[in-house]
Amino acid sequence: MKFICDDNLGKLAKWLRTLGYDTLFYPDIEDTELVSNALREERIILSRDTELKRFKSVEKKLFLLSGNQPLGQLKEVLKRFNLKPQEKNLFTRCLLCNQLLIPVPKKEVESRVPPFVFKTQENFIYCSKCNKFYWAGTHLKNLKRTMVEEKVMEKAS
Ligand SMILES: [Zn+2]
Numbered sequence: 133m134k135f136i137c138d139d140n141l142g143k144l145a146k147w148l149r150t151l152g153y154d155t156l157f158y159p160d161i162e163d164t165e166l167v168s169n170a171l172r173e174e175r176i177i178l179s180r181d182t183e184l185k186r187f188k189s190v191e192k193k194l195f196l197l198s199g200n201q202p203l204g205q206l207k208e209v210l211k212r213f214n215l216k217p218q219e220k221n222l223f224t225r226c227l228l229c230n231q232l233l234i235p236v237p238k239k240e241v242e243s244r245v246p247p248f249v250f251k252t253q254e255n256f257i258y259c260s261k262c263n264k265f266y267w268a269g270t271h272l273k274n275l276k277r278t279m280v281e282e283k284v285m286e287k288a289s
Contacts, residue, residue, distance in 0.1 A: 133213055136170050138179035143202035148209070149230055150275065151284075152221030156230060163187070178209060203282060210284065217285045223272060226259035233257040233266065241265055 134154040137145040138161070145157035156175065158165075167187045170177045177184065177194045184194055195212055197205045210217065224233055236258045242250055245265055253267040279285035 133215065134173060134175045135178055135209075136166060136173075136175040138166060138177065138181055138184075141178055141180070141197075141202075141205070144178065144197075144205045144209070146227050147202055147206045149225045149227050150222065151206075151217040151279075152224045153215070154225070154230065176213070178205075203284075206284065207282070217279065219276065219285065222275065222279075223257065223266065223268065226262055226264070226266075228264070229259065229261045231259050231261040233259055236265070 134156075135145075135148060136156040137148075139157075139159050142157055142159065145155045148155040156169065156173075161169075163181075163184060166177060166179075167184070167190050169175065170190050170193050175193070177190055178197060179194065180197050180200070182196060184190070184196075187194075195209065197208050199205050199208060209215070225231065226233055234257060236256045238250075238254060238256060241256045245253075245256070245267070249267060249269075253269060255268055257266045258264070259266070276285070280287050
């Protein structure tokens with residue numbers, strides 16, 4: 133299942149990417165562009181703009197969110213499409229550009245990340261589009277806890 137978020141849903145897009153869902157987001161996208169992209173790439177449109185209902189071609193691809201809190205919106209999407217986020221899919225996509233991240237062996241990143249990070253982290257992932265390295269750190273642990281507490285994800289066994 134792939135999504136495209138309307139402008140002003142940037143935070144929701146980041147949440148979806150964090151959980152590993154293929155999600156496009158462009159700030160200031162025109163409605164017509166949003167619609168043609170959804171049709172071309174078979175994406176579900178996530179929006180709060182009821183005006184989009186005028187595009188009959190995407191009637192079945194449009195999901196209008198009712199809440200305005202990103203985490204609440206995330207739950208609306210998961211519920212509507214009956215999605216069950218998996219721990220193994222966390223941080224598999226770049227939060228900035230949606231590209232799938234590639235695991236990189238530690239020895240290859242020594243000159244590319246801060247020394248402290250290199251010393252304390254074992255797992256590195258890379259976005260080839262942004263030329264950016266990510267590492268889990270405490271962030272991933274906190275994120276997992278939040279996802280479990282918010283009942284977005286089940287506790288890993
Ligand atoms: Zn990226």
